[in-house]
Amino acid sequence: xxxxxxxxxxxxxxxxxxxxxxxxxxxxxxxxxxxxxxxxxxxxxxxxxxxxxxxxxxxxxxxxxxxxxxxxxxxxxxxxxxxxxxxxxxxxxxxxxxxxxxxxxxxxxxxxxxxxxxxxxxxxxxxxxxxxxxxxxxxxxxxxxxxxxxxxxxxxxxxxxxxxxxxxxxxxxxxxxxxxxxxxxxxxxxxxxxxxxxxxxxxxxxxxxxxxxxxxxxxxxxxx
Numbered sequence: 001x002x003x004x005x006x007x008x009x010x011x012x013x014x015x016x017x018x019x020x021x022x023x024x025x026x027x028x029x030x031x032x033x034x035x036x037x038x039x040x041x042x043x044x045x046x047x048x049x050x051x052x053x054x055x056x057x058x059x060x061x062x063x064x065x066x067x068x069x070x071x072x073x074x075x076x077x078x079x080x081x082x083x084x085x086x087x088x089x090x091x092x093x094x095x096x097x098x099x100x101x102x103x104x105x106x107x108x109x110x111x112x113x114x115x116x117x118x119x120x121x122x123x124x125x126x127x128x129x130x131x132x133x134x135x136x137x138x139x140x141x142x143x144x145x146x147x148x149x150x151x152x153x154x155x156x157x158x159x160x161x162x163x164x165x166x167x168x169x170x171x172x173x174x175x176x177x178x179x180x181x182x183x184x185x186x187x188x189x190x191x192x193x194x195x196x197x198x199x200x201x202x203x204x205x206x207x208x209x210x211x212x213x214x215x216x217x218x219x220x221x222x223x224x
Contacts, residue, residue, distance in 0.1 A: 036155045039151045039154050039155055040148075040151045040152075040155065042147070042151065043147035043148050043149075043150055043151025043152070044147060044148060044151070044178075045147070046146065046147030047144045047145075047146075047147045047148065047178065047179075047182050050140070050143055050144055050182065051144075051182060051185065051186070054140075054186050055186075057185035057186060058185075058186065059184070059185060059186055059187055059188050060188035061121075061124055061127070061187075061188060061190055062121050062123075062124065064120075064121065065117055065118075065120070065121040065124055065190065066184070066185065068117050068120070069113065069114060069117040069184060070181065070184060070185055072113040072116075072117065073110060073113065073177065073180055073181040073184055074181055076106060076109045076110055076113065076177050076181075077174065077177040077178045077181055080102050080106045080170070080173055080174035080177045081148075081152075081174045081177075081178075083098050083099075083101075083102050083170070084098075084099055084102035084103070084106075084167075084170030084171060084173060084174045085152045085155065085156065085170070085171055085174050087156075087159070091159070092159070092160055092161075092162055093156070093159070093160060093167055094170075096163055096166055098170075099163070099166045099167060099169065099170040100166065100170075102169075102170040102173055102174065103166070103169040103170050103172070103173045103207050103210075106173040106174065106176065106177050106203060106207075107173065107176070107200050107203040107204050107207070110177065110180050110199065110200050110203060111195065111196060111200045114190070114195045114199070114200075115192065115195075118190060118192070121190075124190035124191075125190065125191055125192060126191070127188065127189050127190050127191055127194075128189070128191070129189035129191055129193070129194035129198070133189055133194065133198065134194060134197045134198045135198075136198075137183050137187055137189075137194070137197075137198030137199060137202075138197070138198055138201065138202050140179075140182070140183045140186070141176070141179040141180055141182070141183045141198070141199060141202040141203070142179060142202050142205075142206070143179070144178065144179040144180075144181075144182030144183055145175040145176050145178055145179025145180075145182075145202070145203075145206055146175075146179075148174070148175040148178045148179070149171065149172065149175035149206065149209075149210070149213070152171040152174065152175055153168075153171060153213050153217045153218065154217075156171065156217075156218050157217045157218060158217075158218070158219070158220050158221060159218060159220065160214070160218050160219060160220060161219070161220035164214040164215060164218040164219035164220070165211045165214040165215055166214065167214050167218050168210040168211050168212070168213045168214020168215065168217075168218050169207050169208075169210045169211050169214065170210070171210045171213065171214070171218070172206040172207040172208065172209050172210020172211070172213065173203060173206065173207045173210065175206055175210070176202060176203030176204075176205075176206035176207060177203060179202065179203070179206065180199045180200065180202070180203055183198070183199060184199060187199070
């Protein structure tokens with residue numbers, strides 16, 4: 001079994017970054033963008049396919065609650081993706097502090113907005129949820145997040161020689177936000193414990209998975 005490629009040593013980092021820049025010809029950048037859009041479209045299409053398989057959105061909670069929380073979590077997903085996945089003006093991505101905030105604040109934002117929506121519909125907090133319901137939502141949150149996670153990793157692969165684990169964590173959190181949104185549109189439980197265990201905890205787990213993805217996929221690797 002061969003050893004995995006090792007990250008670029010600090011002494012070679014500048015040369016490797018410059019080589020990566022030179023290896024991205026101006027004439028093909030538009031093609032690269034189109035490729036990225038296609039990859040992202042396929043990734044999110046997988047999540048839509050899972051939703052269709054489940055019969056489409058149709059939670060038994062009050063429609064106003066589902067619409068409000070769905071809109072809030074959609075906004076969280078968009079912001080997390082924009083700040084945690086998109087590179088911005090730098091080839092290396094957003095500043096480290098921004099990626100840290102995405103990784104830390106994304107699950108917190110999901111929990112806070114869910115509790116805020118519950119204040120408007122307090123009856124939702126009384127909906128019981130079994131351990132089986134917790135497990136089902138954990139599994140489907142991960143499944144809904146899988147397509148975006150793979151797509152984000154492909155778009156950012158081999159792009160970060162400085163802090164790939166941090167980039168991976170932000171990518172994991174962003175994909176988790178989309179996974180949480182996906183299951184929220186189908187889930188009939190909204191108690192604080194269920195939201196925490198079934199919807200938010202998987203986002204934290206995906207953030208940790210993103211660290212591994214950063215090491216294996218996003219890091220700029222040394223060529224043999």
